[in-house]
Every structure is written in C-alpha cells, then in structure tokens.
Amino acid sequence: MNATTAALHAQISERKCRRTVEALARHGFAARYCATAAEAADALVELGAGAKSVGFGGSLSVAELGVRERFAAGGAEILDHSAPDVPPEAKTAVMRRQQTCDVFICGVNAVTASGEIVNVDGVGNRVAASIFGPGRIVLVAGRNKIVEGGVAEALRRVKDVAAPGNTIRLNKNTPCARTGVCSDCDSPDRICRVTVVMDRKPSRSDIAVLVVDADLGL
Numbered sequence: 001m002n003a004t005t006a007a008l009h010a011q012i013s014e015r016k017c018r019r020t021v022e023a024l025a026r027h028g029f030a031a032r033y034c035a036t037a038a039e040a041a042d043a044l045v046e047l048g049a050g051a052k053s054v055g056f057g058g059s060l061s062v063a064e065l066g067v068r069e070r071f072a073a074g075g076a077e078i079l080d081h082s083a084p085d086v087p088p089e090a091k092t093a094v095m096r097r098q099q100t101c102d103v104f105i106c107g108v109n110a111v112t113a114s115g116e117i118v119n120v121d122g123v124g125n126r127v128a129a130s131i132f133g134p135g136r137i138v139l140v141a142g143r144n145k146i147v148e149g150g151v152a153e154a155l156r157r158v159k160d161v162a163a164p165g166n167t168i169r170l171n172k173n174t175p176c177a178r179t180g181v182c183s184d185c186d187s188p189d190r191i192c193r194v195t196v197v198m199d200r201k202p203s204r205s206d207i208a209v210l211v212v213d214a215d216l217g218l
Helices: 003-026 037-047 067-073 088-098 125-129 150-169 175-179
Strands: 030-034 053-056 077-080 103-107 110-112 117-121 136-142 194-198 207-212
Touching: 003 030, 003 110, 003 207, 030 037, 037 067, 037 136, 037 207, 053 067, 053 088, 067 077, 077 088, 088 125, 103 125, 110 150, 117 125, 117 150, 150 175, 150 194
Parallel strands: 030 207, 053 077, 053 103, 103 136, 136 207
Antiparallel strands: 110 117, 117 194
C-alpha cells in the first residue's frame, strides 16, 4: 500500500469512527473518538480518576491498552476475575463485586454505525455490569468492531469472529473452536449464552463509549 492509499484508508477509517460516535451520542451515550490506542488509554485513566475500585470484564481490547497497571499504581482496588492470581473458586465472588464497583471497564463485541451496542456473554457478569450497577461504565470499541448493517450484522460478527476466537483463546471445547465457524451448538462449553443489545443508554447508568481508530481485540 503506497502513502496515498494509506492516507485515504486513514481518512475513511476516521470518518467511520466519528460517524459512529455521533450515532452513539444521539442514543444518549457519552461517546468519544480516540485517534490512537494510547489516546484511548489516557481517556480511560481520565474517566476512572479517583475510583477506589475498578472492575475489568475480561476484554482483550482493554488488556491491549495496558490501563490495569496504571489504575493499580494509583491505588485503586482491581477487580479482574481473569487475572492469573485469582483462583478458580474466587472468580464468582470477584464477578459479583464488579457489579457495584466505582468504575467498570470492558470491550464490546460489536457496535453498529447507527449507534447500537451488542454484547454476547457466557456467564453474564460482563453484560450485567455493562448495563447497570457500577458507578461509571466505560466501553471500548476498536474500529474493527463497527458494522454497517445494523444489529443483525453485529450478531453475525459475534458468531463469525468474536466467538470462535474467544473459544480458542479460552481453550473451550466447542465446534467453533475446532472449525472457526458457529454451529449454534449445545456444547457445555458454549460461550454464547446471553445476548444484550443496547438500543439506547440505560436511563440510570453513566456509560461512556470510546470509539478507537485502531484494531483492538477480536
């Protein structure tokens, strides 16, 4: 790709992200455009300033931003059930505490260019905390999460991209982990169990959405 083509792709990407931010804002979300992953990380730290407890929803997108360490260095209690130092028997307790933490941070599986947010969960802790409970909720969406075709395309993105990738990452024994294709299985390891579509910002929740002009997560 030459410099001219790269510059055009960058302009298209920025305009798509900004259009999505505008749509999310019309739907009541405090949406913000971040030009880079570093800018998104700084925005997360800003939005979580002063928090005594910060919950993380097991998001690759957020992990790639490296903010967990920054919050910990600032003295916040970190509630991350995916952390390697959390034993299996303690994970559920951490998930429950995430529901009432000061700030909850997680990614999204898909966001439509018209302003809907779509998440699919296995346990339900992430989607529950992303809707109501924490003092502030911050959702992170890389440009790769944006779809043009509405909720139906967002769900298809989850089935075709996010779910197979996450089952492989989490070492789940599902058909999609073996084939890379969703078969709407009944496997005990199925991670697509709870689907949440936020058409508008829930009325009693403080939700910010960072739309990042970078590919983040699956």
